[in-house]
Amino acid sequence: MACSLPSRRFLSALVLLPAATLGACGQAIGTASAASPAPTAQVAAAVPAQAAPPIQKALFNPAVAGSQGGITSLAPLVDAVKGAVVNVEVRARPRRSAAMQRLPPGMAERFGLPPGFGGEGNGPARQGAGSGFIIDASGIVLTNNHVVEDADQVRVKLDDGRAFDAEVMGRDPLTDVALLKLKGAPGNLPAVPLGDSDALRVGDAVMAIGNPFGLASSVSAGILSARARDIQAGPYDEFLQTDAAINPGNSGGPLFNMQGEVVGMNTAIVGGATGIGFAVPSKLIQALLPQLKETGVVRRGWLGLAVQDLTPDLARALGLEAMKGAVVAGVNRGSPGERAGLREEDVITSVNGKPVESAGGLTRAVALLQPDSRVKVNLLRGGKAQSLDVTLGTRPAQNGEQEVLPRNASASAPRRLGVQLSDARDGGAQVVAVEPGSPAERGGLVPGMVLVQVGDQKIASVSDAAQALTAAKPGAALLLRVRMPGSESTLLRAVEVPER
Structure with missing residues (x-):
């Protein structure tokens, strides 16, 4: 699955971290170039999950941690959290392609293809592996949607060697988040808490643990390189960027702060580059969890507007002194925005008191609100400040988007x-x-x-x-x-x- 960076130079470079294919691809592990010095590495003994200390606030303090050669050791942090990081293995039958769906009955056979060619159950099953992490001792696991999408069987392996079959409780393709439930879990599994990604600053230390190329419990560390990255992977992009090494197979794995809290879920990388990876912020995941647990899907608020960023040129043309906001370029007929009285050329500056600085910011802010909720929209119209009360609708699936059904509606x-x-x-x-x-x-x-x-x-x-x-x-x-x-x-x- 590929998506593109805003720069044309990297148009095809960005990829969602695919679940590492088991077999030949998983075995082809590249070696360091002779031109680059090989990094030194310490191999830590595996610690059974039962021996891991409980996760607490301020679990790891670099000032008092052990050090070797003047370099602070992350071993106490790794020992404390790695029991909650899991490997996610999936199997999926081949699906009939869109082209095959359009073939009339008997057409495949007329071209000499076997009966039912392209249908489910024909050809080898797809196998893959990604990462995840336990957020509840009862066996609730977070991972990426693209790891488990279309999976027929999901099996989760823990760091201590135990393995459980899992069911997909819910998933949200637009943010690439999925929630799993382990079957037959004992109820006392090691778990890690979600932290506050909004509290991170660029330059803060972070650590990733995952299953890159099938190498279980691999640890890498780095810093937060940037915040709120829009990599054009979807309408709600607000990724954390890190230089901690993440690779195919790290999909769905956790990005930790130095207190042992998960501040992001590793999701995408820039192909052919090093030190550029992206993670879904924990604050966004926290906002989705109630719906994923209750119904298995995420329903988003919707205004029914076409919006664009307020640029200095547009502000001057509209006679505004404001330099930030979302300009209404179009209003859908019969939409919540139209019913509330929103018009073209309105500049939305806040929603429910939260400042709106761009079109993307407005889209994300409204999407985190519940459908049918009543919100106050502040705007500038003709240079004058106004406010409108809007009852949000439910965001419809867009062209090409996959519709995910609630658990209480049979698919x-x-x-x-x-x-x-x-x-x-x-x-x-x-x-x-x-x-x-x-x-x-x-x-x-x-x-x-x-x-x-x-x-x-x-x-x-x-x-x-x-x-x-x-x-x-x-x-x-x-x-x-x-x-x-x-x-x-x-x-x-x-x-x-x-x-x-």
Whole structure:
């Protein structure tokens, strides 16, 4: 999975840390160039998790820590926290590609391909490994979404040799955060706390532990190199940058401060470079955890605006003295912003008293608020300060975004019908893909259609559709009402519900 840096020079250099592939790739470990001196390394004996001291505030004090040759040792900190750092191993069946989904039934065979080519269960299973860390003694683990996305089996290995199967409790693709629950865990596992990433200063010491290239419990250290990096990986980028060595396989692993608190989750690197890695801040993770634990997904507040940064030139053209803010470039029809009276050329300066310095800052601030919550938006209109009360909507899935269903809404029903859905911008569940030969295809569903009613139930979202389809009796002919894109009229479709 690749994403790009703002600079064209590094357009293809930035990559999310992939789960290190098991096998040949995992064994091909590069050696240091002869031109660069080999770094010295100390090998510490593994300490069983049971022997690790409990995590406490001010656990590690460099002023009193042991030292060798005048260099402060991180060994006490490593011994205290490494029992909570885990290896995450995944297996996934090959998925049918988007191109194969579009092939009509029998088309693959006509080209000489084996029956069902590209479907699930054909070809070798994908295997990979990443990192994670336990945040609750009952066996709650944080890792990256891209480590466990599409995984059919997840197994977590602890530093002391124990291993547990795990289920994905929740995940958020937009911030690359996922939450796991270990099955059969004893309830007294070593855990590490989430710290305050906002308290970090550039230059503060940090330490990473993870599973790079399958090398379990690898430790590296460095400093915080920069804060609030927008690497254009997603709409909510606010990464911590560090020069602590992180590599493929470190995905999902913790970045510690010197008190043994996790201040970031290692996520992305710049390919071909050294000393440039990125971590999701712990404060952002803390904001997502309640929803991930409760429903398994993150629902975000939404204003329905197109915004851009307030530049000095724009400020002068708008007759403003302010130099920071988000300029409203467009207002979506029927959106919460329109209903509240927001207009084009308004400059939003704060939300609920929190200053807004840029378009990205506004997007992140609103996304951390709950849908249906009422917020106060301060703005400048025609050079005059105003405030509006806005009731936020729910951010719809954008084009190309994967819709993640809540745990209380079954994802199996749409899969059984052979249809993939995402929330439609104007309400309903839009058909994204249809499996060839599936009940959905036989019933006349095609990509682009918007599902607005299942039986007698009105459909406003994917969650509604999943619940309605799950409640349908196997073998029944289910009546669907659909709308074509750009059309106000609806059509009827009948789909046979397959056996569970």
